[in-house]
Amino acid sequence: MQQEPTISLFDNKTGQKKDLKIEEYVQGVVAAEMDTKWPVNALAAQAILARTFTMENVKSGRVKQLHGTDVSTSVEESQAYNPDKINDNVRKAVEATRGEVVTHRGNYIRAWFSACDGGVSATAEEGLDFTKEPTPYIKGGVKDGCLSITEPKNKAWEARIPVDQVRAAVKEKAGQDTGPITTAAIVKKGPSGRAEQIKIGQATLSGPSLRLALDSEKVRSMLLSDIKVEGGQLVLTGKGFGHGVGMCQWGARLMAEQGKSPEDIIDFYFKDIAIEKQWK
Numbered sequence: 001m002q003q004e005p006t007i008s009l010f011d012n013k014t015g016q017k018k019d020l021k022i023e024e025y026v027q028g029v030v031a032a033e034m035d036t037k038w039p040v041n042a043l044a045a046q047a048i049l050a051r052t053f054t055m056e057n058v059k060s061g062r063v064k065q066l067h068g069t070d071v072s073t074s075v076e077e078s079q080a081y082n083p084d085k086i087n088d089n090v091r092k093a094v095e096a097t098r099g100e101v102v103t104h105r106g107n108y109i110r111a112w113f114s115a116c117d118g119g120v121s122a123t124a125e126e127g128l129d130f131t132k133e134p135t136p137y138i139k140g141g142v143k144d145g146c147l148s149i150t151e152p153k154n155k156a157w158e159a160r161i162p163v164d165q166v167r168a169a170v171k172e173k174a175g176q177d178t179g180p181i182t183t184a185a186i187v188k189k190g191p192s193g194r195a196e197q198i199k200i201g202q203a204t205l206s207g208p209s210l211r212l213a214l215d216s217e218k219v220r221s222m223l224l225s226d227i228k229v230e231g232g233q234l235v236l237t238g239k240g241f242g243h244g245v246g247m248c249q250w251g252a253r254l255m256a257e258q259g260k261s262p263e264d265i266i267d268f269y270f271k272d273i274a275i276e277k278q279w280k
Contacts (some may be wrong), residue, residue, distance in 0.1 A: 010067035032080035041092035044262035049111040056108035117248035118223040118240020127192025127245035144251035173213035176203040
């Protein structure tokens, strides 16, 4: 068993670098990524994933190349980080799972999570367009009942975006020209029913890339019930919030309320994994 690692953190806002113990860093990540008033076991499951994500990120050296540090405060480069939000709940959750990480055949997994998977989890391919390497430890198609407790805007949402805006966004972000947009359709659905390929005008692009192009706060997921063009707008209706891969935070909250342990929650969303304690 190793000593608790010390890692270096780049603050993207101030440009400053500092060293801190990994458990202290994980507290700041959990506080930023999940509501700190939620049950301790949900926060603890988040802590296991945050710790795993950190170790995988450090090992890969992705942030080292950018800033010369192990991690950064950027969500795109690392994870959200907000030490100001740390409370006793968060401290308990991190302490209860101290040193715990998730591995698959001895390697750190990609510890994905999203806010609300709309009641059914996604594979990495359909949810994130991720094909760089196999992710056999991701359970797609898991039904978790999260819609029973999540907020209304995650149960059903509608996004209306003017077609000119859609055309410009797809051109800029996905490098494709749709031409004048009069039609839109789902070409291919993934195993969980998410839109994996979508045709907008003359362009066909992946669901995840369309969502990112159009603003992922507005187009809340790719678990779509409908997509159409009406009145000069692209209209999408769906449920869920986020990519849906890995742990669903609302599902984790539901399971924690039902008395499930942090490890039970992780096991529910991932398969063929080990939860290892790597330092005392």
